[in-house]
Amino acid sequence: MRIIVYGVGAIGGVVAAALALAGREVVGIARGGMLDAIRKDGLSLRSSRGAEQATFECVGRPSEIEFRPDDLIMLTMKGQDTGAALHALRDAGVREQAIFCCQNGTENERQALRLFPNVHGVTVMMPATYIQPGRVAIFVEPRFGMFDIGRYPGGIDDADRAFAEALEAANVAAFPMEDVMTSKFGKLILNLGNIVQAAAGTGVDTSAISKRAREEGRAVLDGAGIAYLDIGDNDPRRDEYMRSVKLEGETYVGGSTTQSLTRGTGTVETDYLNGEISLIGRLHGIPTPINDRLTVLSAELVGGGKGAGSMSLEELEAYIQG
Numbered sequence: 284m285r286i287i288v289y290g291v292g293a294i295g296g297v298v299a300a301a302l303a304l305a306g307r308e309v310v311g312i313a314r315g316g317m318l319d320a321i322r323k324d325g326l327s328l329r330s331s332r333g334a335e336q337a338t339f340e341c342v343g344r345p346s347e348i349e350f351r352p353d354d355l356i357m358l359t360m361k362g363q364d365t366g367a368a369l370h371a372l373r374d375a376g377v378r379e380q381a382i383f384c385c386q387n388g389t390e391n392e393r394q395a396l397r398l399f400p401n402v403h404g405v406t407v408m409m410p411a412t413y414i415q416p417g418r419v420a421i422f423v424e425p426r427f428g429m430f431d432i433g434r435y436p437g438g439i440d441d442a443d444r445a446f447a448e449a450l451e452a453a454n455v456a457a458f459p460m461e462d463v464m465t466s467k468f469g470k471l472i473l474n475l476g477n478i479v480q481a482a483a484g485t486g487v488d489t490s491a492i493s494k495r496a497r498e499e500g501r502a503v504l505d506g507a508g509i510a511y512l513d514i515g516d517n518d519p520r521r522d523e524y525m526r527s528v529k530l531e532g533e534t535y536v537g538g539s540t541t542q543s544l545t546r547g548t549g550t551v552e553t554d555y556l557n558g559e560i561s562l563i564g565r566l567h568g569i570p571t572p573i574n575d576r577l578t579v580l581s582a583e584l585v586g587g588g589k590g591a592g593s594m595s596l597e598e599l600e601a602y603i604q605g
């Protein structure tokens with residue numbers, strides 16, 4: 284069984300390296316400097332275990348892979364890149380293989396199920412950082428993170444069990460779940476603060492604004508009758524499996540949206556995080572003024588070429604008031 288990691292960045296990089304270091308067969312799909320670096324020297328994984336160099340096959344597009352029926356395919360690109368990636372997989376001949384959406388947001392699974400029959404949701408709890416091409420880091424211990432895993436829209440099958448077994452071997456705590464989307468909707472609530480942190484900068488206390496965005500998000504899910512679990516700081520598994528750790532010489536720049544603004548990738552995932560709450564709210568007639576504003580804000584920050592931390596807390600407050 285091979286594991287194809289599509290999108291070798293922070294999450295894809297940590298998981299691909301950890302799997303390869305655990306002796307699993309991994310094929311990465313990467314682009315730009317990351318692809319060149321992995322092909323040349325492999326991928327350096329920095330963690331509380333130290334710096335480990337992982338080597339694995341890496342290609343630039345799915346069409347370079349001869350897919351096998353028992354391949355497990357992880358999607359680890361941002362939500363705004365999922366559509367193009369799914370079409371590239373289908374063009375490359377992928378049909379019945381298990382596709383694991385290892386991404387934040389709840390739309391990736393729906394998009395994948397439109398094209399493929401065998402889709403799985405994964406809640407990714409893993410503060411990973413794309414440091415530079417060829418280098419990623421993970422800032423928790425003793426495990427590299429925790430994944431809730433299950434078939435979409437529900438159930439657990441052999442592919443979930445096989446994926447969980449491989450992750451456990453790679454030091455990622457893995458939990459097959461009958462109703463994984465309840466976990467993913469819980470994670471969505473947590474991620475409503477991503478753009479807030481990205482706008483104001485890591486280290487600024489944005490908790491009051493994030494709290495309001497999350498309260499609005501919960502009201503929308505409640506109103507729409509969508510079940511969700513609390514998988515944030517109150518999740519008791521965090522103490523056992525993923526305690527924050529400082530890594531000498533490495534800086535945790537922040538969450539995934541902060542990293543996108545810092546790296547200047549030119550897109551952010553907010554339309555699939557806060558925008559998902561706006562969408563569900565609009566479908567159910569529930570107002571979502573805060574998440575609407577945050578979604579527009581993300582487009583303005585990206586459009587204006589703004590970096591992480593480009594707004595003061597006061598500016599952010601004023602912006603949300605409209």
Ligand SMILES: NC(=O)C1=CN([C@@H]2O[C@H](COP(=O)(O)OP(=O)(O)OC[C@H]3O[C@@H](n4cnc5c(N)ncnc54)[C@H](OP(=O)(O)O)[C@@H]3O)[C@@H](O)[C@H]2O)C=CC1
Pocket residue numbers: 289290291292293294295312313314315317343359360361362364367368385386387388407408409410411412413538539542548552
């Ligand atoms: N980072 C984190 O701590 C966490 C992230 N997540 C979620 O995990 C998912 C991935 O995030 P993250 O790892 O941070 O994102 P990154 O941007 O670090 O990694 C995604 C990678 O996919 C690459 N990519 C996108 N499209 C393609 C393509 N068509 N072909 C080849 N490569 C492609 C990107 O390339 P390029 O660099 O050129 O853009 C990038 O390197 C997101 O849904 C995020 O919300 C969840 C929990 C924590």
Ligand SMILES: CC(C)(CO)C(=O)C(=O)O
Pocket residue numbers: 387407409410411473474477537538539540
């Ligand atoms: C919860 C958080 C912020 C942890 O890294 C995350 O999921 C992300 O970075 O997108």
